[in-house]
Amino acid sequence: MSDQLPPISLSEDERDCFQEITNVAMGQAADRLARLLDVYVVLPIPNVNIIEVNEFAMTLKALEDANSVSAVCQGFIGSGVAGEALLIFNDASFSDIAKLLDYEQAQNHHEELEMLMDVANVLIGACTQGIGNQLDIDFSQSHPTVLGQHCAISELINEQQARWHRTMAIEINYTIEDHNINCDLLLLFTEDSVRHLQTLISFLLEDD
Amino acid sequence: MTTSVLICDDSNMARKQMKRALPENWPVEVTFAANGQEAIEIIRQGQMELMFLDLTMPVMDGYQTLEVIRKEDLPIMVIVVSGDIQPEARDRVKKLGAIDFVKKPVDKDKITAVLQEYGLIGGDQ
Numbered sequence: 229m230s231d232q233l234p235p236i237s238l239s240e241d242e243r244d245c246f247q248e249i250t251n252v253a254m255g256q257a258a259d260r261l262a263r264l265l266d267v268y269v270v271l272p273i274p275n276v277n278i279i280e281v282n283e284f285a286m287t288l289k290a291l292e293d294a295n296s297v298s299a300v301c302q303g304f305i306g307s308g309v310a311g312e313a314l315l316i317f318n319d320a321s322f323s324d325i326a327k328l329l330d331y332e333q334a335q336n337h338h339e340e341l342e343m344l345m346d347v348a349n350v351l352i353g354a355c356t357q358g359i360g361n362q363l364d365i366d367f368s369q370s371h372p373t374v375l376g377q378h379c380a381i382s383e384l385i386n387e388q389q390a391r392w393h394r395t396m397a398i399e400i401n402y403t404i405e406d407h408n409i410n411c412d413l414l415l416l417f418t419e420d421s422v423r424h425l426q427t428l429i430s431f432l433l434e435d436d
Numbered sequence: 437m438t439t440s441v442l443i444c445d446d447s448n449m450a451r452k453q454m455k456r457a458l459p460e461n462w463p464v465e466v467t468f469a470a471n472g473q474e475a476i477e478i479i480r481q482g483q484m485e486l487m488f489l490d491l492t493m494p495v496m497d498g499y500q501t502l503e504v505i506r507k508e509d510l511p512i513m514v515i516v517v518s519g520d521i522q523p524e525a526r527d528r529v530k531k532l533g534a535i536d537f538v539k540k541p542v543d544k545d546k547i548t549a550v551l552q553e554y555g556l557i558g559g560d561q
Contacts, residue, residue, distance in 0.1 A: 241448065248447040251492060252540045255519030268524040271492050273446070362541065432449060 235394060236278055236422045243276050245429045246398065250274040253358025254400050254413075260354045261347065261402070265328040268405040275399040278422075284397065298322075298340075300348035303370035304356045308424040311395075311417040313352040314375070317344065321409040328407065341374055348372050351402070351413055359415075363428045396422045438463045439556065440483050444475040444501070445490035445517070450540070454488050454517060457542040462557050472496030472504070479510050486556065489534070491518040491525065502532035515550060517542055 238246070251274060258269035299316045325343055353369065360367045398415040417425065441464045443454045451468050458464060467484070469475035473496040478484060491498035498516060505512060516529045519540040526537045536550050551557045 244447050245449045248450050251447070251450075252519040255521050255540070259521045262522045262524065268522060271520050273492055273494060432453075 233419075233423070236396065236419050238276070238278055238396070238426075241433050242426060242429065245432055246276045246396070246425070247274055249359055249362050249429070250276065250355075250398050250400065250415075252362060253355050254402075256358040257351050257354035257413075258402065260350045264346070264350055265325070265404070267328065267407060270403045270405050272401045272403075275397075277397055277399075278394065279397045280394055284395070284416075298344055299375040300344055300352070300372045301375050302348065302352050302372040304352075304367045305370075306360060306367040307365045309365055309367075309417065309421040311415060311421055313356060314414040314416065315344075315348045315352055316412045316414070317347075318410050321411065324404075324407045324409045328409075344374060345372060347411070351411075355400070355413060355415070363425070365428075394419055396425075438465050440465050440467070440485050442467050442469060442475060442478060442484045442487040442512075444469040444472065444487055444493075444498075446470050446493040447490075450490065450517075454542055457544045457547045459544070459548050459551065459557055462551070472498065472501030475501055476504050476510075479505065479512050480508075482511065484512050486513045486515070488517045488538075489514050491516060491520050491529070499528065499532065502529060502534060506533050513554070513556075 251271075254274060255271060258271055261267075262269050297316050297318055299314055302313045302315075304311055304313060322340055322343070325347065326339075329343055329346070349372065352372070356367045356369065359365070396417045398417075400413040400415075401410070402413065403410050439462070441458070443451050443466060445451045445454065455466050458466075467478060469478055471493045472489075475487060475489070476496070479487070489498050489501060496504075498518065502514060502516075504510075505514065514534045516534045516537045517540060518525065518529075518537070521539045529537055535554060538546055538550060548557070
């Protein structure tokens with residue numbers, strides 16, 4: 229179907245609208261994380277962009293100066309909207325998260341995975357739910373998978389490159405105050421989903 | 437008597453939503469600002485009575501805006517309207533002088549209740 233339709237694009241009002249919806253959703257997600265870790269989560273201004281596969285690869289490469297990263301990928305779907313959430317952690321964040329979650333002793337591979345899953349579940353779940361609530365979409369989520377624990381970013385890109393098309397990407401960079409914890413949450417929507425979302429938000433953009 | 441209200445948010449949609457959430461029979465003159473810097477310049481002119489202030493904004497965010505208002509002792513009441521619902525955010529803005537905190541998405545009943553609580557509108561609106 230997408231083949232016959234013009235490529236997706238966002239008007240300035242639509243971009244603003246998705247950004248504001250994300251702003252509310254990420255606040256709810258941050259609140260959940262703040263309670264889990266007993267910290268204050270610093271909220272950024274989310275980025276909303278239509279990107280090509282190549283640009284997505286570049287987005288990931290931009291994280292390359294962090295020597296290694298770990299990422300959890302989780303699909304979400306509901307009411308004609310589908311996408312993938314990608315939570316990317318700088319591995320340097322692990323020791324600080326471990327401290328906050330009282331995983332302090334005997335850090336091993338298994339425990340790090342468990343921590344990554346805990347944080348991913350909270351952030352991805354609350355964020356997609358927050359967006360869904362505002363647009364009357366009931367999202368269900370697939371089981372999260374760990375994409376690249378301690379793998380190089382290039383492997384991560386190669387693993388994903390085959391799967392992404394032109395997509396709407398929402399990027400949220402969470403940092404935790406007074407701790408060396410930094411993670412990027414990317415929400416990627418399929419082209420058909422973006423068209424459907426544009427219909428859903430049109431009522432929010434009506435002038436009074 | 438018309439009340440001068442400033443709505444400060446970087447999102448155009450959020451500004452419009454906030455304006456729509458004001459009580460219908462309340463005589464107001466609404467001015468918009470897209471960040472704290474713009475808001476401060478408007479407030480310095482001395483005509484504004486009440487501001488609805490977002491926290492996460494470019495150029496000058498809500499916290500910085502509250503700090504400037506306090507430092508310069510600018511005459512304005514501030515109600516923070518934010519998606520940042522962490523208890524810490526609420527505590528911080530109250531310490532910085534905001535009279536109240538309302539979470540996004542804004543709700544007309546909640547805004548009306550807050551305005552009544554501070555005597556900005558009568559109890560019959």
